[in-house]
Amino acid sequence: MQIQDLPYADPGVPDARSGPRFLWWLFRNQLGGQFKSLAWGLLHFLSVSALPFCVGVAVQAVVDHSGRRLALAGGLLALCCVGNAVGDTFLHRTAVTNWITAAARVQQLLARKAANLGSALTRRVAAGEVVAVSTGDVEKIGWFVEAWSRFTAAAVTIVVVCVGLVVYQPALGVVVAVGLPVLALSVLPLLPRATRRADFQREKAGRATELASDTVAGLRVLRGIGGEELFLDRYRRASQEVRHAAVRSARMWSLIAAIQVLLPGLLLIAVVWYGVHLARQGRVEIGELVAVYSSVMILTYPLRHFEEIAMAYSFSRPSAGRAARVLSLERATPSDGAAAAEVPGDMPSGDLYDPATGLLAPSGRLTAVVCGDPDAAGLLAERLGGHPSEGGVSVLLGGVPLDELPLDSARTAVLVQDKDPVLLSGSLRELLDVPASGDVGAVEALAAAQCADVLAALVQGSLDAEDPMDARITERGRSLSGGQRQRLALARSLFTDPEVLVLDEPTSAVDSHTEARIADGVRDLRSGRTTVVFTSSPLLLDRADRVVLVHDGEVAAVGVHRELVHKEPRYRAVVTRETDDEAALNDARHENHVRHEKDGVPHEHDVLHALEEIEESA
Incomplete structure (x- = not known):
C-alpha cells in the first residue's frame, strides 16, 4: 500500500477484542x-555496523604496511x-509509509464506526475519549506499527554483529556478546512503572480535552451567566494536572534513556x-582492538531502537485499547447479511411504526409527538432512525424492520435531526x-x-461574499445565535428530502412569530411526505395532521391538538406547562362541563360564548 493509494477501498474488519490484538x-x-x-x-544497520570492521582492517593494514589491504579496506x-x-x-521512506497507512486505516475504521453508530457513539463513549482516539491515539498506534520493522532490523543486526565479533576476535567478542543482551534487557523492570505513568498522563489529558471541548461548546452560555472564569479555573487546574503527570512520566523515560547511555558506556x-x-x-592486534571498540560504539545506535520500541508499545497499547473499545461498539441489534438479503430492492415506504411504544406515523402525513420527558423523546427519535436501544425491538417502515436494512438504505429512508x-x-x-432527492431546492428549503x-x-459577516451561498459558517456555527443555527440545520434536513423526516424540537430556540x-413552511414543503416532529409547541402541534401523546414509554392518547388540550389532562399539562393546582382546577371545570352537558344545562362558558357571538353579530 502506497500513500497515493489512500484512502483504502475497504479498511477491513478489525480484531477489536483488545489493544494488543488490534x-x-x-x-x-x-x-x-x-x-x-x-x-x-x-541494509542500513548492517552497513553501519560493518564500518568498524573496515576501519580495523585499514588500521591493521597501515601497521603492517600493506597497501593492498588498505585499498581493499x-x-x-x-x-x-x-x-x-x-x-x-x-528505510525512512518505507517507515513513514507504514506509519501513515496504519494511521489512515485506523482513521477510516473510526469514521466508519462513527457513521454506523451516529449519535449513539457519544452516549456510549465520552466525547473527550473520542477526540483523543481520533487524534493523538491514531499517531501513537501508527508509531508502534512503523517502529516494529525497524526494531526487528536492529535486533537482527545486533545478533549478526555479536556472532561476527565472536568469530573475528573470540576473546573480546564473547565479552560483547554477553554484555549486549544485558544492555537490551536492563530497562525491562522499569517499563511497567513507565507505562502506568504514561497511562495516567493520557487519562488526565483526555479529561482536560473533554473539559475544553465542553467549555468551548458552551462559551456563549457561560458568558451570559458570567461563568467563564469558573470554567477557566477548572481547565487551568486540569491542565496543571496534565503537566504534573507529563513531568512524572518524562522523569521515568529520562531515567530509562540515561540507563541506555550509562550501561553501553560501562x-x-x-x-x-x-x-x-x-x-x-x-x-x-591493534586493528582488531580498534574494530571491536568501534563496533561497541556503533551498536549503541541499533540499541536505541530497543528503548524506542518499548516506549512505542507503552504509549500505543492503551491507545490501541481505547480504539478497540470504540471499534467494538455495535448497533443494538446489528443487521446480518441474511436478513438484509430478504429486504426488497426498492426503498421501503409506508407507515413508520414503533412496536415498543405503539407510536404510528402514517405515511405522507405530519405527525407531532408530545413527550413529557425530553431525554425519552431523544431516545425515541433515535430509535425511529434505526438505532433501537439495547434489547429493544426495531422500528418498522412499511412493515420492514429498519435495523435489517443496509445502513445506507436506512439512512436514506429516515433522517433524524436531533435537538442539538x-x-x-x-x-x-x-x-x-x-x-438529497433533488425534488427540493436550496432556496425552497431555506425559505421554509x-x-x-x-x-x-x-453576508454581513463575510468580507468577500456577495452570494449568501458563498458566505462562510464558522466552526459549529458559533458566530450565529442558537435560533439561526437551528434554522440552518432545519433547512439542510428539508433540502435532503428523505422519505421520513424526524425532527426533535426543531424550533425550541426561535421566537413564536418565526x-x-x-x-407553515414545513407543512407545505413536506406535503405528501412522512414527517414526525417531537415538540410541545402549540404552534407546531396545531398544524399537525395527527398528535400523539407518549407517556411512560407508551402511546397514551391520539388526536388533534385542540381536541387533546380539552380532553387529555396529561397532554394539557405538557403543552400548556400548567401547575398541579391549575391542572386540578381545569379538571374540575371539565368534569363540571361534562355534567352540565349530560343534564342538558348550558355551561357558563357556553353562555358567555353565545353572548359574545350575539355582540359580534350586532
Whole structure:
C-alpha cells in the first residue's frame, strides 16, 4: 500500500477484542510494507555496523604496511557508505509509509464506526475519549506499527554483529556478546512503572480535552451567566494536572534513556580495558582492538531502537485499547447479511411504526409527538432512525424492520435531526452539499426554514461574499445565535428530502412569530411526505395532521391538538406547562362541563360564548 493509494477501498474488519490484538491485526494487514522496511533496515544497520570492521582492517593494514589491504579496506568503506545512504533513505521512506497507512486505516475504521453508530457513539463513549482516539491515539498506534520493522532490523543486526565479533576476535567478542543482551534487557523492570505513568498522563489529558471541548461548546452560555472564569479555573487546574503527570512520566523515560547511555558506556570501558590487557599480551592486534571498540560504539545506535520500541508499545497499547473499545461498539441489534438479503430492492415506504411504544406515523402525513420527558423523546427519535436501544425491538417502515436494512438504505429512508444539530465550518453551499432527492431546492428549503435573516447575517459577516451561498459558517456555527443555527440545520434536513423526516424540537430556540411561519413552511414543503416532529409547541402541534401523546414509554392518547388540550389532562399539562393546582382546577371545570352537558344545562362558558357571538353579530 502506497500513500497515493489512500484512502483504502475497504479498511477491513478489525480484531477489536483488545489493544494488543488490534495492534497485531494492523501489523498483519501491512506485511508487505513491513518486509520492505525490514529489508531496507537490515541494509542500513548492517552497513553501519560493518564500518568498524573496515576501519580495523585499514588500521591493521597501515601497521603492517600493506597497501593492498588498505585499498581493499577503502573499497569496503565506500561500499558500506553507499549501503548506509541507500538503506537509510528507503528505510525512512518505507517507515513513514507504514506509519501513515496504519494511521489512515485506523482513521477510516473510526469514521466508519462513527457513521454506523451516529449519535449513539457519544452516549456510549465520552466525547473527550473520542477526540483523543481520533487524534493523538491514531499517531501513537501508527508509531508502534512503523517502529516494529525497524526494531526487528536492529535486533537482527545486533545478533549478526555479536556472532561476527565472536568469530573475528573470540576473546573480546564473547565479552560483547554477553554484555549486549544485558544492555537490551536492563530497562525491562522499569517499563511497567513507565507505562502506568504514561497511562495516567493520557487519562488526565483526555479529561482536560473533554473539559475544553465542553467549555468551548458552551462559551456563549457561560458568558451570559458570567461563568467563564469558573470554567477557566477548572481547565487551568486540569491542565496543571496534565503537566504534573507529563513531568512524572518524562522523569521515568529520562531515567530509562540515561540507563541506555550509562550501561553501553560501562561496556565500552570494559572492552577497552580488557582489550588493552590482551594487546599487551600480544593476543589481540591493534586493528582488531580498534574494530571491536568501534563496533561497541556503533551498536549503541541499533540499541536505541530497543528503548524506542518499548516506549512505542507503552504509549500505543492503551491507545490501541481505547480504539478497540470504540471499534467494538455495535448497533443494538446489528443487521446480518441474511436478513438484509430478504429486504426488497426498492426503498421501503409506508407507515413508520414503533412496536415498543405503539407510536404510528402514517405515511405522507405530519405527525407531532408530545413527550413529557425530553431525554425519552431523544431516545425515541433515535430509535425511529434505526438505532433501537439495547434489547429493544426495531422500528418498522412499511412493515420492514429498519435495523435489517443496509445502513445506507436506512439512512436514506429516515433522517433524524436531533435537538442539538451540528453545523460544520465552510460555506453555506458546502453545508447544503448533502445527499438529497433533488425534488427540493436550496432556496425552497431555506425559505421554509425562515432563513432570510440568517443569510443576511452571513453576508454581513463575510468580507468577500456577495452570494449568501458563498458566505462562510464558522466552526459549529458559533458566530450565529442558537435560533439561526437551528434554522440552518432545519433547512439542510428539508433540502435532503428523505422519505421520513424526524425532527426533535426543531424550533425550541426561535421566537413564536418565526415558529409559526416555520410550522407553515414545513407543512407545505413536506406535503405528501412522512414527517414526525417531537415538540410541545402549540404552534407546531396545531398544524399537525395527527398528535400523539407518549407517556411512560407508551402511546397514551391520539388526536388533534385542540381536541387533546380539552380532553387529555396529561397532554394539557405538557403543552400548556400548567401547575398541579391549575391542572386540578381545569379538571374540575371539565368534569363540571361534562355534567352540565349530560343534564342538558348550558355551561357558563357556553353562555358567555353565545353572548359574545350575539355582540359580534350586532
